[in-house]
Amino acid sequence: MKTLVKLTAVSFALLLVAAGCAAQGSPRWTFEPLPSRAPGAASPGTATPTPPLAEPSGAILGRLEFHAFDLGFTPASMTVDQPGRYEVVLVNDGAIAHDITFAGGTPIVANGGETATGEVVVPAGGLVFECTVPGHAAAGMTGMVTVSGSAVASPSPSANPDDHGGPAPSTSVEADPNAPPVVRMDPTAPALREGETHDIELVITEREMTVAPGFVQRVWTFGDTVPGPVIRVKVGDLVRIRLLNPATNELPHSIDFHASMVAWNDEMRSINPGEELIYEFIASYAGVWMYHCGTSPALHHIANGMYGMIIVEPREGLAPVDHEFALVQSEWYLGPQGQPADLAKAMVGAPSPDYVVFNGAANQYLDGPIEVPTGETVRVFVLNAGPSIDSSFHIVGTIFDEVIKEGVALVRGNEGNWGAQAVDLSPAQGAIVEFTFAEDGLYPIVTHAFNFVGRGALGLFKAGDGDPAE
Numbered sequence: 001m002k003t004l005v006k007l008t009a010v011s012f013a014l015l016l017v018a019a020g021c022a023a024q025g026s027p028r029w030t031f032e033p034l035p036s037r038a039p040g041a042a043s044p045g046t047a048t049p050t051p052p053l054a055e056p057s058g059a060i061l062g063r064l065e066f067h068a069f070d071l072g073f074t075p076a077s078m079t080v081d082q083p084g085r086y087e088v089v090l091v092n093d094g095a096i097a098h099d100i101t102f103a104g105g106t107p108i109v110a111n112g113g114e115t116a117t118g119e120v121v122v123p124a125g126g127l128v129f130e131c132t133v134p135g136h137a138a139a140g141m142t143g144m145v146t147v148s149g150s151a152v153a154s155p156s157p158s159a160n161p162d163d164h165g166g167p168a169p170s171t172s173v174e175a176d177p178n179a180p181p182v183v184r185m186d187p188t189a190p191a192l193r194e195g196e197t198h199d200i201e202l203v204i205t206e207r208e209m210t211v212a213p214g215f216v217q218r219v220w221t222f223g224d225t226v227p228g229p230v231i232r233v234k235v236g237d238l239v240r241i242r243l244l245n246p247a248t249n250e251l252p253h254s255i256d257f258h259a260s261m262v263a264w265n266d267e268m269r270s271i272n273p274g275e276e277l278i279y280e281f282i283a284s285y286a287g288v289w290m291y292h293c294g295t296s297p298a299l300h301h302i303a304n305g306m307y308g309m310i311i312v313e314p315r316e317g318l319a320p321v322d323h324e325f326a327l328v329q330s331e332w333y334l335g336p337q338g339q340p341a342d343l344a345k346a347m348v349g350a351p352s353p354d355y356v357v358f359n360g361a362a363n364q365y366l367d368g369p370i371e372v373p374t375g376e377t378v379r380v381f382v383l384n385a386g387p388s389i390d391s392s393f394h395i396v397g398t399i400f401d402e403v404i405k406e407g408v409a410l411v412r413g414n415e416g417n418w419g420a421q422a423v424d425l426s427p428a429q430g431a432i433v434e435f436t437f438a439e440d441g442l443y444p445i446v447t448h449a450f451n452f453v454g455r456g457a458l459g460l461f462k463a464g465d466g467d468p469a470e
Helices: 009-019 298-303 450-455
Strands: 060-069 072-074 077-080 084-092 098-102 106-110 115-122 127-130 142-147 197-212 215-222 231-234 238-245 275-282 287-292 307-313 323-332 355-358 370-372 378-386 391-395 402-405 408-410 423-425 429-435 441-447 458-463
Touching: 060 077, 060 098, 084 098, 084 106, 106 115, 115 142, 197 231, 197 355, 287 298, 287 378, 287 429, 298 323, 307 323, 307 378, 323 391, 355 450, 378 391, 378 423, 391 429, 402 423, 423 429, 441 450
Parallel strands: 060 084, 077 142, 197 238, 231 307, 323 378, 370 458
Antiparallel strands: 060 072, 084 115, 098 106, 098 127, 127 142, 197 215, 238 275, 287 307, 323 355, 378 429, 391 423, 391 441, 402 408, 402 429, 441 458
């Protein structure tokens, strides 16, 4: 019989960070559920908030509704037309208690599955807010309310900018509430290219792209996308790439296919704006391979979007499955709005990226889950493009029954029926994982290095209708 407690998959994925694994026997809370309390009361176990900036007075101008999950707010940012008094509604969709506490000390508390209301006065400069349950703000439960036409509020002063458990750390880069939305990349893997000789044109572009809500970078791309287009061939095929660097670009660029065996100082040479080259190779080895720009500093060109995946199947091909997807993990080291990624950030010996993402943009498959039928076979081609952070690719709620990582295979139906829970990939390593979803529901896609899940490395598979109770 299925439990009647309904969790969102986002709640489940992030609860792994907060709760860990309970011992056998009675379940234990990492943080005890908060008792019901009236708005304005202090959170148990937390410092008493400072007095409100202004007592709620005057006419209520509108209603601000926030949904809390474990561990985040939706929306995390909101804009109102004018300063003044607003009703606040907190809907707790999570399993554990949360509050929403505005700068100046207006706490509104709701246990899991409950709704609470209160009021807040939004000044002309806006307000930041957070959940004051210990550890929740650091894990991502922060946000802001801004007034139309005013500057964006600063991040929560209590959030630790060096804590990897939260969202993007506070930097000199401020979120732009008017930034274009993230454009979701279709994760469907392309079909195997027909024939044995493949002439492919890749045009390098330098353009602006929203890499996370509120953050626009001037990226460098292959084929006008980050990551570049997935190329799929088989062992023995001839691949001929025509690389064009348009005269309208500002920088020299190059390309390096890890699936090739060619001299670095020949086909991998840099070409200036207005130039082109032909990069030709025989795909001699099967695998999920990286390609990237190698122009100095290669770290900057990769960190700014110049990477992609090439799949080389065995000569006899791969066994058919019902669904195939391609996911590339990578990092963003934010530069100023509308400018390239910050090379100085990327060069730090202990890298601390602002965002770790799948297919170029933060949380795009959280907002737009990847849908598959329940019980059908799924294959995912995975690449860690880096440039610097390891990946532990994991899908919550299922087991990989077939894995090929860098040529080493775990075969379905092996003696002993061994499976895999995660695939560890250093930068520039690739893998193929296969699995099925046993029941309808939502299945988080993460790197099991959970300090980066709150920084964008989180998506969802939606199996069936997404509801395990039906």
